[in-house]
Amino acid sequence: MSKAASQPRRLVGHGMIRVDADGKVRGQTRYLNDIRYRNVWHGVVVRSPVARGRFKALTLDPAFDWSRVVVATAEDIPGENVVHMHDRTMPLLGEVGGELLYRGEPVAVVAAKTLKLATEAAGHIRVEVEELPPLLTLQETVDIFKKTPKRFVSMQDKNIVKGDLAKGFAEADEILEAEYWAGHQEQLYIENQGIVVFPQKDGSILAEGSLQCPYFPVNELNDPLQLPPEKIRVRQTPVGGAFGGKEEYPTMLVGYAALPALKSGRPVKITYERHEDILFTPKRHPVWVRYKTGFKKDGTLTAIECDYILDGGAYLTISDVVMFRGILHCALAYRCDNVVIRGRVARTNSMPSGAFRGFGAPQAIWGIESHMDAIAARLGMTPHALRRKLHARAGDTTPTGQVLSKENGATECLNLALERSQFAQKLRQSSRGKLRKGQSKYYGAGLSFFAHGAAFTGDGEAKFQAKGRVELARLEDGRPGVNIRVSSTEMGQGVHTIFTQIAADAFSLDPARIRYPMADTGLVPDSGPTVASRTTMVVGNIVHRASLDLKAQMEAFASLHFFRGEKARLENSQFHAEGRKPLPFGRVAGKMLDELGEASGFFQFKLPADIRWDQDRFRGDSYPGYSWAAHIAEVEIDPITCELEVTRVTAVIDVGRIINPILAAGQVEGGLTQALGYAVMEKMATGKDGLYDASRLQTYIIPTALDTPAYDIQFVEYPYSFAPPGGKGLGELPMDGLAPAIANAVEAAIGKRLRTIPITPESIFDALHDPSGATP
Amino acid sequence: MRPTENINIRFPKNLQEALRLQAKAGTRGQLLAGGTDLMVQWVSGTPPPRRATSVWNLPELCEIEVRDKDILIGAGVTHAFLVDATPIHRHLPALVAAAGTVGAAQIQARGTLGGNVANASPAGDTAPALLVTDGTVLLASLGGIREVPLTQFWTGYRQIDARPDEIIQAFRLPKKGAARERFRKIGTRKAQAISKIMAASRIRVRKGQIVSAAIALGSIAATPVRLTQVEDFLAGKPLTAKLITDAEQLAQKTVQPIADIRSTAEYRRWVTGRLVRDALENL
Structure with missing residues (x-):
């Protein structure tokens, strides 16, 4: 115990070692495929062979022995054939007579004792389809949008309107319009998707697997499986990375495995090999975004008009909300009185796009941050002078009419990043297409500045009312401790550690007495999905408040049972009372467990009462809090080969209170590296055959350690005071803004603006050899 | 599932035993050395063979012999060994550089x-x-050694001039002597990368005159290729700025690049010329 008993130890703000590090470093953590399940059958998904077609028939080869396998088709779905995510359009399995909308759309699930047999059986199923002409790419839909807008199929529309756009353009001295494109991105978690479903005697199911939102399957498969939420129990196994890829997709996988499991009465496990995982699980949405902006000679923005179209793939799934987050970030970080943003989700005959770190925001920020540099160039201003003038700060009003609070590090992020990187000087050294004295490579520096809205969009958190509990329990050593019971999942980001820190501080308890078991919907309240950079901010607050709740109960108990009514307080793992010898935590907790059987603290999250949100008009307080960041990228481009190297990245970030600076910096480095891949390497498109063209690790290229630049990461802390300890959301932000900083640096290096990512040697070559050579 | 799970792998003790196994196996005689290519192929579409013969660590295949004019390098020598084999560095710098760009440390x-x-x-x-x-x-078989020029060894896409009963024992590589060598790999990233294009050159200049030039490219056609037209053009000419520009353009004109997932034909064509220029400017 600490010597200075009067000074409670604080863990928040310190780089505590990860509580899950030991097992993971030693290779002792058991992931789904490490767990030896007995008598589990293996499931294989049978898929549509075409990108679009009428499903004529599904025939089983009569020569094959089907007695050893179970085949589940749409006919075996107990209820309605639908996965109800954000609409009710997507069937669980394609149905004979209906239309198949993407290559790989599941039409049957085969299960057998061995994976080999199941795979073999799947090969003896014939899927007869009358092929129809598909619409495969975002490019095709954007062409339709431009030429014949009435024929453009949007699965969801949403507009943001602020002020008077026509007036804004009328006031402008100049108008600049440009388009920006970005392609798919694969999450590439190390552990592939995997689920095992155990049918129970009472007709319910227990699903276990690698997922980040345990309550999603509980609430999204009720209709097809004809099971109420309490009959679908979901347990998390250790997750080997997710990045959004295990947000909505595992629901579908649970559905696929549940059908043969319910049909046969046997547990069924489905895990994907890498190739299948890349081909048939959701990617980041490709985007086309067009900005038309009006501005005055002094740099004042008078009008922003923006069209933002995502490629949603064949079904909506969750793309509406991705688009919402996207348009909310399209003009968030700058002062402008007249704004119109139109968001659309295009339908294509491809795998539905899905959640990926950033969730629409990186696509938006890619566009606006490239465009801000283009405006600066048009005005003859430096990129930083323009942003210093225009960036949003406390008291400013966002496009949806939200007034930004004082808990806002925007200005400090921008200034500190410029200063730490010596940006002004570096910009002057940039090559602009001509090697300067002493340069053997083109050099350029680029800036981006942006915000990320933390937690659910709009009144999402107000409606959701996330809940969590901490409970007194005997730990595995038989001595009392505390269990954290929330549905937030550890997927590498460190939540088990930082919640342990938060609870330890709230209790003033040794973190070794705190456990955070894997989420299990049978045991944990619904604190919401592990998404939207909401976990530290929202669920961290729940853990904090629930811990204070239980602590107060324990102090009252100690006062009554040990200190004769003298007021007790728990500090540094001991109960203290005036004039009394302190008692260890375990003594009081043990007696409490003996007498009461159980004790727990609970909290349900609420937003401030004055929050306003109009979902129809998309007006009001779009996020409870905002994180801010400025990035500076420095690049070198080889004039012989057009090879691009990002040499240094400066990132200054306000995500409110930092719970664990080492984990936070690690998360930023990881996210920036993921953003680096998005910007300069990760290239994937829907091919003519309806499949992703880069579907193996051999062809889908992500950065290695050797490709990462030198990182200078600095935090400034403007905590979210409404929800102590005051984090504002960090998970997604590092993915948001590096791509445009790199594109801006490339422009500084070669004097040409590239408007499509990834920026590859080939695209730099094309830009340098483009006969038009125009760069507004 | 391990790719080698159902393969019967034999481990001969020496080359002679390996050759006998190969002679008996005929066309089914799959050889397995480090496995860094085959193991990947066997889990991504190519069905694994029923049996294979390991030539990993066969003593006769692991030798390097530095001789007067040339160097004999055993076929079983690893890339890591080449990178560490300092006595050969000044004689074959392009090869050593190339070996250092293979995959990553584990694969090397x-x-x-x-x-x-x-x-x-x-x-x-x-x-x-x-x-x-x-x-x-140098191809070994029970019948003895057959020696095939490297320029004729790759006969087509993934095809080599070797009979089923033959095992590559070694390579006989002339030292570069007074020539300069250069190697550049343009990968999709800095490690674990398959190249978009690679260029190696061995060019000898005496008194401002190109005596001989050998330039080869990888990842640009169905096989690795030599730029013979450019080489012939350069031979015997004085090294001038105009010659470099002409050679760059000739390379771009004569090369017949492929387009694939890793790069475009246009980029490969252009960068071929740039790499020829780079080689000539660094003599």
Whole structure:
């Protein structure tokens, strides 16, 4: 115990070692495929062979022995054939007579004792389809949008309107319009998707697997499986990375495995090999975004008009909300009185796009941050002078009419990043297409500045009312401790550690007495999905408040049972009372467990009462809090080969209170590296055959350690005071803004603006050899 | 599932025993060295063979002999070994550089020069550097040694001039002597990368005059190729700025690049010329 008993130890703000590090470093953590399940059958998904077609028939080869396998088709779905995510359009399995909308759309699930047999059986199923002409790419839909807008199929529309756009353009001295494109991105978690479903005697199911939102399957498969939420129990196994890829997709996988499991009465496990995982699980949405902006000679923005179209793939799934987050970030970080943003989700005959770190925001920020540099160039201003003038700060009003609070590090992020990187000087050294004295490579520096809205969009958190509990329990050593019971999942980001820190501080308890078991919907309240950079901010607050709740109960108990009514307080793992010898935590907790059987603290999250949100008009307080960041990228481009190297990245970030600076910096480095891949390497498109063209690790290229630049990461802390300890959301932000900083640096290096990512040697070559050579 | 799970792998003790096994196995005689190519192929579409013969660590295949004019490098020598074999560095710098760009440390420790050549990928990292040496492949069989020039060894996409009963024993590679060598790999990233294009060159200049030039490319056609038209154009000419520009343009004109997932034909064509220029400007 600490010597200075009067000074409670604080863990928040310190780089505590990860509580899950030991097992993971030693290779002792058991992931789904490490767990030896007995008598589990293996499931294989049978898929549509075409990108679009009428499903004529599904025939089983009569020569094959089907007695050893179970085949589940749409006919075996107990209820309605639908996965109800954000609409009710997507069937669980394609149905004979209906239309198949993407290559790989599941039409049957085969299960057998061995994976080999199941795979073999799947090969003896014939899927007869009358092929129809598909619409495969975002490019095709954007062409339709431009030429014949009435024929453009949007699965969801949403507009943001602020002020008077026509007036804004009328006031402008100049108008600049440009388009920006970005392609798919694969999450590439190390552990592939995997689920095992155990049918129970009472007709319910227990699903276990690698997922980040345990309550999603509980609430999204009720209709097809004809099971109420309490009959679908979901347990998390250790997750080997997710990045959004295990947000909505595992629901579908649970559905696929549940059908043969319910049909046969046997547990069924489905895990994907890498190739299948890349081909048939959701990617980041490709985007086309067009900005038309009006501005005055002094740099004042008078009008922003923006069209933002995502490629949603064949079904909506969750793309509406991705688009919402996207348009909310399209003009968030700058002062402008007249704004119109139109968001659309295009339908294509491809795998539905899905959640990926950033969730629409990186696509938006890619566009606006490239465009801000283009405006600066048009005005003859430096990129930083323009942003210093225009960036949003406390008291400013966002496009949806939200007034930004004082808990806002925007200005400090921008200034500190410029200063730490010596940006002004570096910009002057940039090559602009001509090697300067002493340069053997083109050099350029680029800036981006942006915000990320933390937690659910709009009144999402107000409606959701996330809940969590901490409970007194005997730990595995038989001595009392505390269990954290929330549905937030550890997927590498460190939540088990930082919640342990938060609870330890709230209790003033040794973190070794705190456990955070894997989420299990049978045991944990619904604190919401592990998404939207909401976990530290929202669920961290729940853990904090629930811990204070239980602590107060324990102090009252100690006062009554040990200190004769003298007021007790728990500090540094001991109960203290005036004039009394302190008692260890375990003594009081043990007696409490003996007498009461159980004790727990609970909290349900609420937003401030004055929050306003109009979902129809998309007006009001779009996020409870905002994180801010400025990035500076420095690049070198080889004039012989057009090879691009990002040499240094400066990132200054306000995500409110930092719970664990080492984990936070690690998360930023990881996210920036993921953003680096998005910007300069990760290239994937829907091919003519309806499949992703880069579907193996051999062809889908992500950065290695050797490709990462030198990182200078600095935090400034403007905590979210409404929800102590005051984090504002960090998970997604590092993915948001590096791509445009790199594109801006490339422009500084070669004097040409590239408007499509990834920026590859080939695209730099094309830009340098483009006969038009125009760069507004 | 391990890719080698159902393969019966034999481990001969020496080359003679391996050759006997190969002679008996005929066309089914799959050889396995480091496994860095085959193991990947066997889990991604190519059905694994029922049996294979390991040539990993066969003593006769692991030797390097530095001789007067040339160097004999055993087919079983790993890329990591080449990188560490300092006595050969000044004689074959392009090959050593190429070996250092293969995959990453783990693959370099396991992958062999013979395997890289036998795999016959147009993107084999060592191929261009081998080609510019004008060296030969020594193929062993029970009948003795057959020596084939490297320039004739890759006969088509993933095809080599070797009979089923033959094992690549070694490479005979002439030292560069007074020539200058250069190697560049343009990968999709800095490690674990298959190249978009590679170039190796061995050019000898005496008194401002190009005596001989060998330039080879990888990842640009069905096989690794020599730019013979450019080489012939350069030979015997004084090295001038105009010559470099002419050679760059000739290279761009005569090369016939492929387009694939890793790059475009236009980029490959352009960068071919740039790499020829780069080689000539750094003599």
